[in-house]
Amino acid sequence: MAEIAALPLPIEAEAGRERYRALARRKLLILAAMTAALCLSFAVDLAWGPARYSLGEVVAALINPSSVSAQIRAVVWDIRMPVAVMAIVVGAALSVAGAQMQTILANPLASPFTLGISAAASFGAALAIVTSVSILPVAATLLVPVNAFIMALIATLFIHFISQMRGVSVQTVVLLGIALVFTFNALLAFLQYLASEQALSAVVFWTMGSLTKATWPKIGITLAVLLIALPLFARHAWALTAIRLGEDKAASFGVNVRRIRLETMLIISLLAAVPVSFVGTIGFVGLVGPHIARMILGEDQRFFLPGSILSGALLLSVTSIVSKSIIPGVVFPIGIITALVGVPFFFSLILSNRSRSW
Amino acid sequence: MVALQLQSVGAYHGRKLFVEDVTTPVMKAGELIAVIGPNAAGKSTLFKRITGLLKGPGKIVIDGARSRNTITYMPQDTSANAVLTVYESILLAHKQGQSWTVSDSDLSFIDEIMRALNITSIAFRDLGALSGGQRQLVSIAQALVREPEIMLMDEPTSALDLHRQVEVLDFMRRRARSKGMIVMIAIHDLNQALRFADKVLVIANGRMRACGNAREVVTVDMLRDVYKVHARIEKCSMDHDHVIVDGTAH
Numbered sequence: 001m002a003e004i005a006a007l008p009l010p011i012e013a014e015a016g017r018e019r020y021r022a023l024a025r026r027k028l029l030i031l032a033a034m035t036a037a038l039c040l041s042f043a044v045d046l047a048w049g050p051a052r053y054s055l056g057e058v059v060a061a062l063i064n065p066s067s068v069s070a071q072i073r074a075v076v077w078d079i080r081m082p083v084a085v086m087a088i089v090v091g092a093a094l095s096v097a098g099a100q101m102q103t104i105l106a107n108p109l110a111s112p113f114t115l116g117i118s119a120a121a122s123f124g125a126a127l128a129i130v131t132s133v134s135i136l137p138v139a140a141t142l143l144v145p146v147n148a149f150i151m152a153l154i155a156t157l158f159i160h161f162i163s164q165m166r167g168v169s170v171q172t173v174v175l176l177g178i179a180l181v182f183t184f185n186a187l188l189a190f191l192q193y194l195a196s197e198q199a200l201s202a203v204v205f206w207t208m209g210s211l212t213k214a215t216w217p218k219i220g221i222t223l224a225v226l227l228i229a230l231p232l233f234a235r236h237a238w239a240l241t242a243i244r245l246g247e248d249k250a251a252s253f254g255v256n257v258r259r260i261r262l263e264t265m266l267i268i269s270l271l272a273a274v275p276v277s278f279v280g281t282i283g284f285v286g287l288v289g290p291h292i293a294r295m296i297l298g299e300d301q302r303f304f305l306p307g308s309i310l311s312g313a314l315l316l317s318v319t320s321i322v323s324k325s326i327i328p329g330v331v332f333p334i335g336i337i338t339a340l341v342g343v344p345f346f347f348s349l350i351l352s353n354r355s356r357s358w
Numbered sequence: 359m360v361a362l363q364l365q366s367v368g369a370y371h372g373r374k375l376f377v378e379d380v381t382t383p384v385m386k387a388g389e390l391i392a393v394i395g396p397n398a399a400g401k402s403t404l405f406k407r408i409t410g411l412l413k414g415p416g417k418i419v420i421d422g423a424r425s426r427n428t429i430t431y432m433p434q435d436t437s438a439n440a441v442l443t444v445y446e447s448i449l450l451a452h453k454q455g456q457s458w459t460v461s462d463s464d465l466s467f468i469d470e471i472m473r474a475l476n477i478t479s480i481a482f483r484d485l486g487a488l489s490g491g492q493r494q495l496v497s498i499a500q501a502l503v504r505e506p507e508i509m510l511m512d513e514p515t516s517a518l519d520l521h522r523q524v525e526v527l528d529f530m531r532r533r534a535r536s537k538g539m540i541v542m543i544a545i546h547d548l549n550q551a552l553r554f555a556d557k558v559l560v561i562a563n564g565r566m567r568a569c570g571n572a573r574e575v576v577t578v579d580m581l582r583d584v585y586k587v588h589a590r591i592e593k594c595s596m597d598h599d600h601v602i603v604d605g606t607a608h
Binding site: 016017019020021023024166234237238239241242244245246248249251252253254255294295298299300302 | 372409411427430431432433435436437438440441442443445446447449450451453454455456458460462465466468469472478481482497500501504
C-alpha cells in the first residue's frame with residue numbers, strides 16, 4: 001500500500017490495536033462495576049425502611065423465601081420490591097430516552113424534562129385528576145396514566161417534526177422545548193387554580209413524582225417498552241454513534257439519517273412517556289444519566305447505551321434509598337430527591353473530567 | 359473497473375435548482391479529478407447529488423462497481439464534539455452496517471490507514487482536542503476505511519499546512535491508481551489541481567464551464583471569466599505549470 005513515509009512513525013501499528021483492546025476491556029470493567037453497584041443498591045433499597053434488615057436477610061428472602069420469617073418475606077417481596085424494581089426500570093428508561101434524544105438532536109440539554117415532555121405529561125395527568133376529561137375512551141383507573149402518556153407522546157412527536165423541518169437549528173429545538181415547558185406549566189397552573197382542594201393535592205403529589213405508585217403491571221409495561229427499545233437501539237449502535245459526528249458525516253458513512261432519527265424518536269416517545277405516566281415527573285435522571293455515562297465511557301453506543309441504562313438505574317435506585325432515609329418512616333417524593341442526590345455528584349464529575357463532557 | 363459519468367445532472371437545494379446540466383466525459387478508475395470554481399459555485403452541492411444526499415434531474419452512470427460502498431463523500435465540515443477517540447471514530451466508519459464485534463483484521467486495517475496518513479500519534483486523543491488540520495486528516499481516514507470505489511472529497515486540504523497538502527494529494531493520487539478508485543477533490547488551490555489532477559472540472563454559478571485535461575481547462579481565459587482575475591500560467595523550475603495572479607479583473 002502507498003504510504004506517506006516522510007515522517008517517523010510515533011507508535012507501531014500493533015500498539016494501536018493493543019491500546020484499543022485495552023480501552024475496550026477497561027470500558028467493560030466499568031460496566032461490570034456499575035452492574036455490581038446497581039445490585040448492591042437494589043439490595044440496600046430492599047433492606048432499608050422503617051423495619052431495617054441485614055443484607056444477609058434480604059439475600060435469603062430473595063433466594064430462599066421460606067428460610068425467612070413471613071414478615072420479612074412480605075415486606076421485601078410485597079412492599080419494597082415493586083418500588084425498588086420500578087426505580088431501576090424507570091431510571092433506565094428515562095436515562096436511555098435522554099441519551100438518544102441528546103444523540104439524535106445533537107444537544108446536551110435534550111431530555112424528557114427539558115424538552116417539555118414531562119410537563120406535557122403532568123398537564124395530561126392533571127386534566128384527568130381535575131376534570132376527569134379523557135383524551136382516549138379508557139377505564140377510570142387508567143385515566144391518569146393514559147392522559148399523561150398521550151400528552152407526552154404528542155409533545156415528543158411535535159418536537160421531532162419541528163426538528164425535521166428545513167432550516168431549524170438545534171438551538172431552535174431547545175428553545176421550542178423550553179416554550180413547551182412554559183406552555184404546559186401555564187396550562188397546569190390554570191387547572192390547579194380551578195381544582196378542588198382534594199384534586200389540587202393529588203395533582204401536586206403527582207407532579208413531584210413518586211415510586212410508591214409502583215405496581216407489577218406498571219413495572220411490566222415499562223419493562224416491556226424498554227425491552228422492545230433496546231434491541232432496536234442496539235441494532236443501530238454504529239449508526240447512532242456516527243450521527244454524533246454530524247448529519248453529513250453520518251450520511252457519508254451510508255447511514256440513512258432521516259429514517260434512523262424517525263425510528264429513534266418514535267421509540268424515545270414511548271420510553272419517555274410511559275414511565276412519566278406511571279410515576280409522575282422525575283426530572284433529573286434523563287438529563288444527567290447519559291452525561292455520566294458519556295463522561296466515563298465515551299459515546300461509542302456499544303458502551304454508551306448500557307452505560308446510560310446502568311447510570312440512570314443506579315441514580316434512581318440510590319435516590320430511592322435516600323428518599324426514605326432523610327426522616328425515618330417518611331418516604332419523600334423521588335422527583336425532589338433525584339436532583340438533590342444527583343447534582344453534587346454531577347458537579348464533581350464535570351469538574352474532575354472537563355475534557356470528556358459535551 | 360469502476361467508471362463514472364454525469365449526464366445532464368442537476369441538484370435541488372429545497373425547491374431551487376442549484377446545479378444544472380453537468381455533463382462530463384467518462385471518469386475512469388485510477389483518475390484524480392479536481393473540481394474547481396469560486397465560492398458557492400455548486401461544488402459541494404454536486405458532490406451531494408452524486409452521493410444521493412440531494413435530488414435532481416439527470417443521470418449518474420456508474421459502471422463496473424463491485425462493492426457495497428461504491429461512493430463515499432467526505433464533507434467539508436469536519437468539526438465534531440462527540441466524546442470519541444480518533445481510533446474509535448475511524449473504526450465506526452469502517453464498521454457501519456456490520457456487527458458489534460471487532461476483529462483483529464478490522465483493527466489491523468484501521469492501523470494500516472492511520473499509519474499511511476501518519477496520524478498514529480493522535481490515535482487515542484479525543485476528537486474535541488484536535489486541531490483543524492488533524493480533524494481533516496481523521497476525516498480522510500474515515501472516508502478511506504469505507505473502501506469506496508468512488509471517493510468525493512470536499513476541500514480535504516483546506517486546513518492543512520503546505521507539507522501536509524502535498525503529502526495528502528500525492529497519497530490520494532497514488533491510492534487512486536493502486537486501488538482502482540476514482541477520486542474527485544473539490545479544491546481552491548489551482549496550482550495543486552494542476553499538479554495532481556488528471557482531469558479538472560470547472561463549475562461556476564451552478565453550471566459546468568469545462569471538464570477535461572488539467573492543462574487544457576485551466577487557462578488564462580477561464581481564470582478571467584470564472585475567477586475574475588488577471589493571471590499567467592508559467593512553468594516552474596520543476597517543469598510544473600503554475601498560476602500566477604497579477605490582480606483582479608473588474
